[in-house]
Amino acid sequence: MNKVRIGIIGIGNMGSKHAEYLIKGEVNGAELTAVCDVSPKRLEWARENSGEGVKLFDNPMALMDSGEVDAVLIATPHYDHPPLAIEGFNHGLHVLIEKPAGVYTKQVREMNKVALKSDRVFGIMFNQRTNPLYQKLKDLIDSGELGDIKRTVWIITNWYRSQSYYNSGGWRATWAGEGGGVLLNQDPHQLDLWQWICGMPKRVRAFCSFGKYHDIEVEDDVTAYVEYENGATGLFVTSTGEAPGTNRLEISGNNGKIVSEDDKLTFWRLRESERDFNKRYTGGFGEPECWKIDIPINGKSTWHKGITQNFVDAILKGSKLLAPGIEGIKGLEISNAMHLSAWTDSWADIPVNEDLFYDLLQERIEKSSYKKNVEERTLDVNGTY
Template sequence: MDKVRIGLIGVGNMGKGHTEYLVGNQVKGAELTAIVDTDASRLDWVRTNYGDKNIQLFDDLDAFFASKAFDAVIVATPHYDHPESAKQAFSHGYHVLVEKPAGVYTKQVREMNEAAAKSGKAFGIMYNQRTNPLYQKLRDLITSGELGEVRRTNWIITNWYRSQSYYDSGGWRATWAGEGGGVLINQDPHQLDLWQWTIDMMPKRVRAFCGFGKYRNIEVEDDVTAYVEYENGATGLFVTTTGEAPGTNRFEVSGDRGKIVIEDNKLTFWRLRVPEPEFNREYKGGFGSPECWKCDVPIVGAPGPGHKGITQNFVNHILNGTPLLAPGEEGIKGLTLSNAMHLSSWIDNWVDLPINEDLYYEKLQERIQSSTVKKEVKAVEMDVKGTH
């Protein structure tokens, strides 16, 4: 194989973006050969803009899979549909690149991961922020031991401002049945992934406080403060909202060799000349602290190639065996964090990880039943209107 033929499931907001860079030959070794969507107007958009590109169009998912017009699929449907579409693709022998989030609840994502493993096909997730050199450098400084043992993480990500008119633009927006959550499931999947990926560590338990419709007339969370604890004794804080202006995006990680901060697209390393435990053990002068150097770490290429970078890596993996930057199986990690935050707030208590998936599903179903959008999770049809 010298080229990967790609079929696109869903051509909403995200699907259109994938269409544009694939048709524009911005991913070497990839060719967009088929698109499926149940919305006729979306297919008309493809015909109008790319009618000369020999892309096969389908309005039926079964016919799409049966066509064998592609080797791999990109799943760009609404959240609830991601795992089911991926599982169908695996069952038909296709490689899968799924949009984030991996799903809405970990139980369905675990089933998707099992189907991927059984299929033996390539499986990636569109965690495009992993291509950002800022976060790659942070991960390198931590996993290489340069920062020492992690002691504290603190991410304030409040620059997701959304007005009421945004939520009013679609009846499915910000509903338990339509999207499965609010700021955690819609805006924050990248940060929740990077939070654990950069430090290479998941918490052991979570205590969260969610405001549901705190700033907007919606039923899901629009304000979250979560505290986590790690096995090594480190702690973490995650603060997010869509109702604050101006917002902040500041990620700080402290270790026993200093502190690293990412803010305003810059990475700053306050590096201790002597590790804090060593200084504390040897210093006898009473008041005092370790010598510290402020280092502005040069970052080349930020913010990175984004979506097409992940797609290029996925294609390279299929063609050449290049390691995946964002393996699909890892999508469950960030989702576990958001599920844990929801569940902690619902039961007003700590939640241990791994979470009780059955309890989470039960509590989610209760909210779906009273949702303003009357749908059963398993009956949600593909409706690619875009979710971001």
């Protein structure tokens, strides 16, 4: 194989963006050969913008059975990611899914089992992992430059969304359609990066406000406290109701602290480990000498195209995946624990109680009587509203 034939399932907002760069030939070794959507309007968009040779389907099984594709890129609503991925593997196809991996870990764990039994490549669209800033931050932590982590704090509130955004789709901001709010729609990237860089917490205590700033039934404001195995603690604050918002990640360790904000990485580096200083210092008031260092960031983010290119290279060349699909469960585990903690007004352990989470989610789906005024909106050629 010298070219990967890709079929996109779900040609809405994100799916159309993926289609655009594939149509332009911006991913080496890839070719868009098929598109699937249940909406006639979206298929019409695909017909007008995909060019000749791209097959159109209104059923994902028909696309997978067609013989027109070697891989599928799944960009459907959240609940459909795992079952469609499983079907892809069962059809012998390589699979790339949009974030999040799913809505609940019990479902995603089953997807991972099928993926691991397959010899196909499985990726997830964690495009933030292509950002050289986060790659450098992970390198500093993994190399021990910061020492043992003491505290992590991520304030990620620059996700402002208006009511009209939520009204743009009937599935948005509902338990049945989306499975959650800011944690499931906006924050999967940050939750993934948080655990990718700092590791998984062992338990969570979260406070979620449901429909605090919008006429929706899911969470739009969250403050969560976590504890790690080594005794470190963390805080995660997020919202779609604040403007202007903040995106600041601060990680404190024995050797100082590192702050990521405004596309910059700053290291307040201690000349001597705080623990070593504490053991030897006898002068009462005092603290270790500290140097402020602006960490150089080399390269540029390649975003969605970069993840797709990496996925194609893994198929054609055996390249290592930057965002393996099976890792999608990790950030989801944290968000499931946050929801479970808020629903039960108690601590939630990680691994999360999957059966309890599923049962409580089903209760919310069944009891939902939420109806909203859905606005029919048309996407432009770029796949945006």
